[in-house]
Amino acid sequence: MRNVVVPDAAAAVAGLRDGQTVMVGGFGGAGLPRAIIVAVAALGIRDLTVISNNAGIAGDDLSLWFRERIVRKLVCSYPRGAADFTAQYRDGSVELELVPQGTLVERIRAGGAGLGGILSPVGVDTVFAQGKQRVAVDGRDYLLELPLRADFAFVRGRVADTLGNVTYNKAARNHCAVMATAADIVAVEVDRTVAPGALDPEAIVTPCIFVDRVFASPAP
Amino acid sequence: MNGLTRQGLARMVAAHLPRDSFVNLGIGAPTAVANHMAPDSGIILHSENGVLHMGAAPPPGEEDWDLINAGKAPITLAEGGAFFDSALAFAMMRGGHLDVAVLGAFQVSERGDLANWSTGRDEGEPPAIGGAIDLAVGAKSIWIMMEHVARDGAPRIVETCTFPLTAARVVARIFTTLAIVEVRPQGLVASALIEGASLADVQAVTGAPLAAADRIATIRPDGSVVP
Numbered sequence: 447m448r449n450v451v452v453p454d455a456a457a458a459v460a461g462l463r464d465g466q467t468v469m470v471g472g473f474g475g476a477g478l479p480r481a482i483i484v485a486v487a488a489l490g491i492r493d494l495t496v497i498s499n500n501a502g503i504a505g506d507d508l509s510l511w512f513r514e515r516i517v518r519k520l521v522c523s524y525p526r527g528a529a530d531f532t533a534q535y536r537d538g539s540v541e542l543e544l545v546p547q548g549t550l551v552e553r554i555r556a557g558g559a560g561l562g563g564i565l566s567p568v569g570v571d572t573v574f575a576q577g578k579q580r581v582a583v584d585g586r587d588y589l590l591e592l593p594l595r596a597d598f599a600f601v602r603g604r605v606a607d608t609l610g611n612v613t614y615n616k617a618a619r620n621h622c623a624v625m626a627t628a629a630d631i632v633a634v635e636v637d638r639t640v641a642p643g644a645l646d647p648e649a650i651v652t653p654c655i656f657v658d659r660v661f662a663s664p665a666p
Numbered sequence: 667m668n669g670l671t672r673q674g675l676a677r678m679v680a681a682h683l684p685r686d687s688f689v690n691l692g693i694g695a696p697t698a699v700a701n702h703m704a705p706d707s708g709i710i711l712h713s714e715n716g717v718l719h720m721g722a723a724p725p726p727g728e729e730d731w732d733l734i735n736a737g738k739a740p741i742t743l744a745e746g747g748a749f750f751d752s753a754l755a756f757a758m759m760r761g762g763h764l765d766v767a768v769l770g771a772f773q774v775s776e777r778g779d780l781a782n783w784s785t786g787r788d789e790g791e792p793p794a795i796g797g798a799i800d801l802a803v804g805a806k807s808i809w810i811m812m813e814h815v816a817r818d819g820a821p822r823i824v825e826t827c828t829f830p831l832t833a834a835r836v837v838a839r840i841f842t843t844l845a846i847v848e849v850r851p852q853g854l855v856a857s858a859l860i861e862g863a864s865l866a867d868v869q870a871v872t873g874a875p876l877a878a879a880d881r882i883a884t885i886r887p888d889g890s891v892v893p
Binding site: 473475476477492499501523524525528531532535542544545546547548549551552554555566567568569570571572573574583614615616617618619620621622623624651 | 713714715717730731732734735738749750751752753755756759760780790791792793794795796797799800802804830831832833834859
């Protein structure tokens with residue numbers, strides 16, 4: 447029987463290489479896979495492209511990756527209050543692609559859903575329209591926004607079964623549930639793992655077909 | 667001409683929100699509107715990080731950091747509240763399902779153009795946009811709450827925004843520390859003025875022409891509005 451449980455965060459991030467693209471779930475600290483973030487920093491790799499809503503504040507959040515200077519490009523909606531990212535941004539050693547939050551998540555959804563992009567009215571007549579194709583539908587203008595995919599998606603769930611079905615805690619599902627559809631390898635850190643059948647099927651938010659690795663890392 | 671305090675402005679906006687409506691309060695000053703909503707308002711508050719029907723802030727010591735608002739402050743869930751992912755949260759915003767979004771602003775133009783994400787100057791931090799732009803495009807009615815003038819005295823209501831736009835032609839109403847201004851196809855219309863001020867007084871600190879509504883209400887110093 448399928449069993450995607452791995453022993454720890456190091457096993458969850460195994461195979462991540464220089465120059466790859468990773469999605470990191472979370473909104474602020476909610477849904478942030480902190481054990482995975484620490485494990486990636488320990489790999490000694492560099493030049494990552496990171497897709498995330500925020501850029502960390504301090505401690506063992508994404509700011510760790512900017513202190514370690516392992517990120518070459520950040521695709522993000524709100525990199526504010528992020529001292530370590532800001533320091534690297536200001537010396538020009540990390541590129542920022544700023545994306546409105548709803549467009550960011552919808553581009554990820556498109557990547558996971560096999561779509562060639564989405565048409566969004568957000569950003570029309572603003573700097574966010576620069577370099578994008580404008581498409582009129584029924585008299586309203588939209589921007590063509592291209593899909594986002596990643597080599598790895600790292601997210602935090604609440605409980606996973608050994609097949610890889612995942613539930614989330616309250617507002618911690620935010621970008622996690624969408625990112626979990628849009629990467630070649632999806633690794634989920636959860637409070638605990640259970641046997642198949644232990645989760646209420648109505649409560650499963652990310653079905654196991656999307657999930658490649660899970661491991662238990664009790665909530666801090 | 668003394669303007670409203672932040673609290674008075676929040677009270678004024680809260681009193682105007684329709685009963686039983688779906689509302690998003692932007693991060694920053696609009697968040698304080700929730701503190702002034704009547705307990706029986708029936709308003710259901712949406713948060714872009716995946717919460718519908720936010721409740722009050724939790725008592726100290728009972729914070730759950732998986733239950734936060736868009737400003738990343740801890741909240742509670744009201745009875746009947748729900749959680750969902752960010753894609754659905756923004757579908758609610760872009761898809762026209764919210765009745766009102768209340769946002770702060772640097773500038774609003776007479777056509778309802780909104781500039782609220784960047785001054786275009788290097789202020790020591792990287793640019794950040796978050797979800798304000800999605801709200802500005804998607805909610806049925808966009809209300810702005812802001813100081814009537816900037817710290818340097820420059821008008822925030824202008825003929826043309828000089829700061830980078832968040833969205834064009836989206837603002838319906840502007841609540842300021844001095845007035846309530848409606849954005850109409852023919853231009854800006856003042857429907858309420860702070861007590862003791864004339865239309866000419868407020869026009870003098872406004873960067874675009876203000877017409878008078880048929881009846882102009884009076885804004886009391888506490889933020890209440892009387893016909």
